[in-house]
Amino acid sequence: MTIHATPILAEAERLAADGKLEMAAQHVMGHLRTHPGDPRALALLGTIAMQLGALVQAEQFLRQAIARGASGFDVRRHLASILNQQERIDEAAALFEQLARETGDPTLSGMRALALDKLGRNDEAMEIHARLAAEHPGRPPYWIAYGHALRAAGRVPDAIDAYRHAIAADDEIGEAWWGLASIKQKVLTDADIAAMRAALKIAIDVRNTAPLHFALGRALHDRGAYEEAFTHYAEGNRQRAESIGYDARELTAEVTEVERHVDADFVAELEREAVGDATPIFIVSLPRSGSTLLEQMLGSHPQIEPVGELPYIPAILRSAMELATRRGKATVPQVIASLPAQVAAAMGQDYLRRASLHRKTDRPFFVDKLPHNWSNILFIKRILPQAKFVDIRRPALDCCFSNFTQSFSTAHASSFALKDIGQCYVDYVRLMAHLDGIAPGLVHHIAYDRLIEDAESQLRPALTYLGLDWDPAVLQFHTLDRVVRTPSSEQVRRPLNRDGVDIWKPYAQWLAPLRETLGALADG
Structure with a gap:
């Protein structure tokens, strides 16, 4: 293998280190025109593409580099990171394991444990978390990850102890x-x-x-x-x-695009043959709307398996958008409409393959409760025509204020300002209303406040929508023994209660920005 250590690559590395990624990429591509297949250049271009968020391209460049001999540790570690960001979690976990064996780096073992957590391989993950915390008692991240895993498994006292170990260290x-x-x-x-x-x-x-x-x-x-x-x-x-730097106008514009261009004929075109044998049920909602409770209830039915919040739909859509926008700007509805049937079916099969990694039964239905899939309904319907959608809606002030008080990651960036979370709620309701207007019955709706008052009256119609018979087991949801990785992990292990009702009222005098944004929805 010949490595071309040229001045142009050195300059590209310097530009990339200074954050001038587009210029760095241009330098590398210029080098590749005169040195086609240079593995070092391909590896560098893959790293730059990763930093730019072009994950599909980054993977392609890194795999080409590895195939041509650039199989060094850093190149493979970057590939593992890209696979992880693409939510190809099983592949990432295997590569993290290989890299950890080579170096003994506990950080890589920790990454593997987090990947195993995502895959539902909880016993394996817990063993790694416990070992890392014991071997590195002065490193808080290992105790925190261990605490999160313990809490998800329902071992709350042990989780508290782990968090306090982290605090004792820092x-x-x-x-x-x-x-x-x-x-x-x-x-x-x-x-x-x-x-x-x-x-x-x-x-x-x-x-x-x-x-x-x-x-x-x-x-x-x-x-x-x-x-x-x-x-x-x-x-x-x-x-x-x-x-x-979250900009609420982007989501508003996306919903407006759907209102303008998606009609009954658009939805009718999505109706095709089922992909695979299983029927995914997508619980769609804003965060903090009762989705974990509803999943626990539906997952207590003998025909339904609950599998938690799967990150795969956003990841598959993100890759589709990256490929589509190489040719120019494109909106999500445009990409959905232009997907060839074979490509859409392949995406659906890819989703089902990834989801199968989390499944422990052969029940015909399974629940994916990733809340933000409410904005992905049309894409899901395109790649999984048999999919079912159940929307659970919590009253606006309770839902929005609960988001505002939750220490979310950037995945829930709309929660960081009262006006933004209010606008997100408004846009969510707009989209649901539009879909109900053009495709009645596509989405089944459940009211959270009615669910906690009279669960049976809400669950019977939901099961009818799914084509399933009533089973009283859904009312004994709190006895279901499973790992729950959401902020509601303890709540769903208790019988129904009103703890989440009117939580905003003590703060009413400071919520004017939220009320103004919600308008009439604030009274609903």
């Missing part, structure tokens, strides 16, 4: 404090509040300060100090919003 570690605060018990003590206040005086990294504010807000809420709690929620959200 009392500024915001994610560990939020881990304690988000448990559905009043875990935080007065001494904890004092410790968090002290940490906020010296912590400077937003990855610590933002979750610290959320944790302190939750602790103060539990003590009825609502004004100060709101101040901390608002500051945590402000810091998160400032770090990512």
